[in-house]
Amino acid sequence: MARGIRLVRRYPVVALTLAIGLAGIVLALAGQGWLVAWIFSVYALGVAAWQAVGMLRDLLRGHWGLDVLAVTAIVATVLVGEYVAALIVVLMLTGGEALEDYAGRRAKRELDALLTRAPQHAHRVEGDGFADVPVEEVRPGDVLLVRPSEIVPVDGELRSSEASVDESSITGESVPVDKRTGDGLLSGSVNGPAAIEIAATARAAESQYQQIVALVAEAAASRAPVVRLADRYAVPFTVLSLLLAGVAWWVSGDPVRFAEVLVLATPCPLLIAAPVAFMGGMSRAARNGVIVKGGGVLEQLARARTAVFDKTGTLTHGTPELVGVRPEPGFEADELLGLVASAEQYSSHVLAESMIAAARSRGIALHEAAAAREEATNGVVARIGGREVVVGKFAFVRGHAAGARRTAIEPGELAVYVAVDGAYAGALLARDRVRDEARDTLARLDELGVRHTRMLTGDAQATADHIAAEVGIERVRAECLPADKVQEVAGIAERPVVMVGDGVNDAPVLAAADVGIAMGARGATAASESASAVILVDDLSRTAKAVEIGQDTVRIALQSIWIGIVVSIALMLVATFGVIPATVGALLQEVVDLITILAALRAIGGRRDARADAAADRPQSLREPQH
Structure with a gap:
């Protein structure tokens, strides 16, 4: 009952059209056919006038739409006395919009799931108890309680001894991940059966899940160029439909034939197919760990x-391992590594983490810099213990040390060059897998x-x-x-x-x-x-998956558009011979609407992905996790 009320509120014009249709049946059974004709005709013309206003607004903005066919069909059926067909065309027009809305909601279910699951509150440790605070108030360093099956509200570090979390909404991996004290936790992951404590490491707006939500919102609000491509069919399809209807009228001499042809030209499938297909493709991409921004x-x-x-x-x-240190005379290997790691604390380059990790693994102490600056893609300059340390590419370091010289490297290795107080100090070698x-x-x-x-x-x-x-x-x-x-x-x-x-x-x-x-x-x-797109999992094969989804989506969108065009034209051609009454034609067009939407929904691709995952001849690295 409650669901029915929600549907009525969401689609009031469809509900009103159905109610008028039911009332007409009751009145017809009571012998009040003349009243049914008036009610249906007046209501249909009212809806046509409402649609015409919107159509004129579009025309004034320079956009030729397909609503002209629907309005013409409604007016034509009323004028020739086919008032039942007129009401069915109204139901088709308003119901098509409702079906498009419903199909769109179905197609973007995966996107909506990300949006609706965004954490709203956090349990912050305050004194001996906990206080529920909006997630926006959480600051790095705050200790938070995450209860069983709750969503981790912000990025954090595990304080409890162990935890098992579900990261499927973030990484696409359905197997729970075991964590130990000090391990990082991503916002949006779901805690396992035991309550845990975490220390926040980022604000909500800077956390992983909220960034994903922002990308999803951007993606959901977009409209594809191929959807506008459907509008390009408006003029030729309208002209062809009116021409067929006019020829049928001229040959038969019966104006009813004009209405019979035109009710089959109502272009709801053309308008619905592409948007539904592209929302389905974006949903499929999200399910496969790729957020597509439009x-x-x-x-x-x-x-x-x-x-x-x-x-x-x-x-x-992207995590090269240190494989060698080559200091110049006057520098020790550990000394050089310590200076590099200390300077790299102020760099965002991927090599920085490797150098820092290597220094710590050797027990080398890191020092804070009195001043530091990074030059993107080149290197970092830092003042460590009163000495100027320059770390980075050869050309960058040579600009600070005239005596710099390239060091020999093996294939697959890379070199990080170092200058100290204007003198070339050596190089560190790393290898990336x-x-x-x-x-x-x-x-x-x-x-x-x-x-x-x-x-x-x-x-x-x-x-x-x-x-x-x-x-x-x-x-x-x-x-x-x-x-x-x-x-x-x-x-x-x-x-x-x-x-x-x-x-x-x-x-x-x-x-x-x-x-x-x-x-x-x-x-x-x-x-x-x-x-334009972001891969949420650390898996390069999703690049190929994104291309595959794009190809499937465009193919299905265009197939669905042409299904609508071809079926409608075929039915119009049959109707020119007078074998399809206007009321039957209007009902057939409703079936075409449904077929087109179902065809477009194939872009969601759940079964296609499942078959691909199960295929024994597919390379393992390109197979997706089961959901």
Whole structure:
């Protein structure tokens, strides 16, 4: 009962149309057919006038819509006395809008699930008790209680001895993850059966889940270019429909034939198919760990011909391991590593964490800097213990130490150069591991028609060439600055271009590419904000999955549009011979509406993904977790 009331409130015009139809049946059974004709006709003309107002507003804005056919069909059926058909056309028009709304809600269920699960409150430890506070009031360092089965409200660090959390809404991995004291917890993950305490490490707005919600909200509010493509059919479809109806009237000499043809031209399927399909595709992408910021992104992904990859953190794990320290005379290895790690505390580069971790693992103390500044993509300058320490690329360090010289590296290695007080102090060597799924991802992209691949990286040429050969990339440009990457992508002829990256230095080129995809599993960055799509899990194969979803979505959208066009035209052609009464034709058009919506909902793709996951011949790295 309550659900029925909600539906009536949500779709009042549909409810009113059905009520008038039921009342007409009662009156007809009572022998009041003349009254039924008046009620149906007046109501239908009222709805037509209401639709005409909206149509005229669109025309004044320069947009030729398809509502002219519906309005014309309603008026024509009333004028020829087919008042039952007129009411059915009204039901089709208003019911089509309701079906579109319902289908859209169904299609974006995965997106809505993210939005509605956003944590609202947190249990903050205050004295000997707890206080419920809005999640926006939580500050880093606050101790929070997370009860069993509750959502972790902000990013934090586990204080309890152990915990088991469900991170499926964040990472897509359905298996609970075991945590120990000191491990990080992502907001949006669900606590297991035992209450735990965490120490907040970020504000709500800066936490992982809230950043995802912001991306989802942006995605849900978008409209795809291919949806506007449906509007392009408005003029030819309208002209063809009116022409067929006019010819049928002229040949038969019966104006009723005009109405019989036109009721089958009402273009609800054309208007509904594309939006529903694209919302379904965005929902499917979200379920597979990719937030797509708009249906237009799916269209570009479907047509992609070139894929460009950053190296560090994208094709590789982005956590290089220190493999050697080469100090110059006058410096000790541990001394040099300590200075580098201390300076790297003020760097956002992925290498910084590796240097800091290596120093700590050797028991080397880190020192705070009196002053520090980072030059994006180049390095960091810090004053440590009264000495100026410069850490970064060779060209950057050479600018601070005239005696700097390159050190020999093996394929796959990279060097971090160091200068201290204007003197070249040595180099540290690190090696990054290629992602296990990288080669399979490149192969899958090739299968999907993305034939051209490139790597753009700021690393040394030898290292870049080694990684490219290992994963199968055809073209490489190394030692790139952000501006170089933008210029390189702009010059690619085989478009659309998909750019995949993860760091702050990738933000400009992600924004410049036709489709920028950010590897955002480690948290929201400038890359995520400037990208067209964000991969929420640390899995490069989702790039190929995004392209696959884009192709499926566009194919289904266009199939659904043409189903609506072809079926409607076929029925109109049959109706020109007078074999389909206006009332029957209006009912048939309702069936076409339903068929079109069901066809468009295939873009949600749940069963398709499940079959793909179960396929024995699919590479494991490209298979998705079961849901």
